[in-house]
Amino acid sequence: MSKLFKFGAASLSALVAQGALMASAEVSYDERGLVYENGAVTVQARGAVAVQGAWYEPLQGGVPRDGSEADGSAVLIAEWETSSGLLFGVRGEFDTGNTQIDDFERDELYAYVAADWGRIEAGENDGPADTLSFHAPTIGLGQVRGDFARYTGSVALLSPYDSRDALKVSYFSPPVNGFSAGVSYSPEFKSNEDAVNPTSRIVQDEVYELGAQYIRPVGNWVAGLSAAFVKGSADPVTNRADIESWSVGTELRRGKMIFGAAYVDRGRSALRPTAETENEWNAGFGWEEDRWEAATSYAVTSQGDEKDHRFGIGVDFDVTPHVYLRTDAVRLVSERPGIENRDGWVAMTELGLRF
DSSP: OOHHHHHHHHHHHHHHHHHHHHHHOEEEEETTEEEEEETTEEEEEEEEEEEEEEEEEOTTOOSOEEEEEEEEEEEEEEEEEOTTSOEEEEEEEEEOSOSOSTTOOOOEEEEEEEETTEEEEEEESOOHHHHTOOOSOOTTTOGGGSGGGGTSSOOOOOSOOOOTTOEEEEEEOOOBTTEEEEEEEEEEEEESTTOSSGGGOEEEEEEEEEEEEEEEEETTEEEEEEEEEEEEEEOGGGOOOOOEEEEEEEEEEETTEEEEEEEEEEETTTSOTTSOOEEEEEEEEEEEOSSEEEEEEEEEEEETTEEEEEEEEEEEEESSSSEEEEEEEEEEEEEOTTSOOEEEEEEEEEEEEEO
16 A cells, blocks of 8 residues: 555545544533533533612611612633543633622632542632532522622621632532532632732731531431631731631521521631621521522621621522523611611612523
């Protein structure tokens, strides 16, 4: 056989293989968004735009005000599964919305690998203290830890004071008899780092997060328990205390019902070293249907003799598979020794389009 014929046969085989690969590729559009699948490779892309309106009265009282926000978001996920069962992926979430709602961070970008032995994540995303903790539900626009803080007040903790979406490396174990756990390490967590006065900044080094949860059926219910702990070291220039925060939580589900509650001890995490310690109780009840879900929640945060109460109710309704309506109402009450209680409220509605 001549070299020319060998080359031609090899080229023809490559073209046939390439054609078969292209033929196996599929592009679809469903609830996941735009999906490209080609053998072991899957790429998902979806986005959303929303308009939000609010009517509110700040804690200090006065004439009710109104406000509005317009947000856009996009999520991109790319995954590749090897023949040995390893799953490699990259996930990015980008949001034009307000990124500074009491240390909220909406943007995430991280890579991961998963197998029977668990999952490793590296990048900017939430750690196990947040993702494995049970607490009051946040259906709608977040209720007691939600978008109302755009307009007035401060949000509940729900789970330990943690490193938010700071750059970190995390490991999550696979569920074994209902038990799973996770650990993460972040070299640095920053908030308000551009403040001219260094004592207005939050800079915590070497932040460790531990989280665990246990889930099992109990009669007609599914019950869950969680515990989480976070530890970090404050930069001395900020004159703030180290992070040392923990929580325990529970969740009960039966059919369409869900109940969640937690106790959070923030201590003096990222507060002044001489500040009173802070703790919180939160609880809530929710109901989930095919096209809508609703919940009510309550949280009380205590710091010395001062207390902040938050009462929330929220609804999330799918008008169509691509159009949704969310609404929240949150009542705020602030107790301070020696003065009359201050209160306020926020009512919000958001109309969004998913694509």
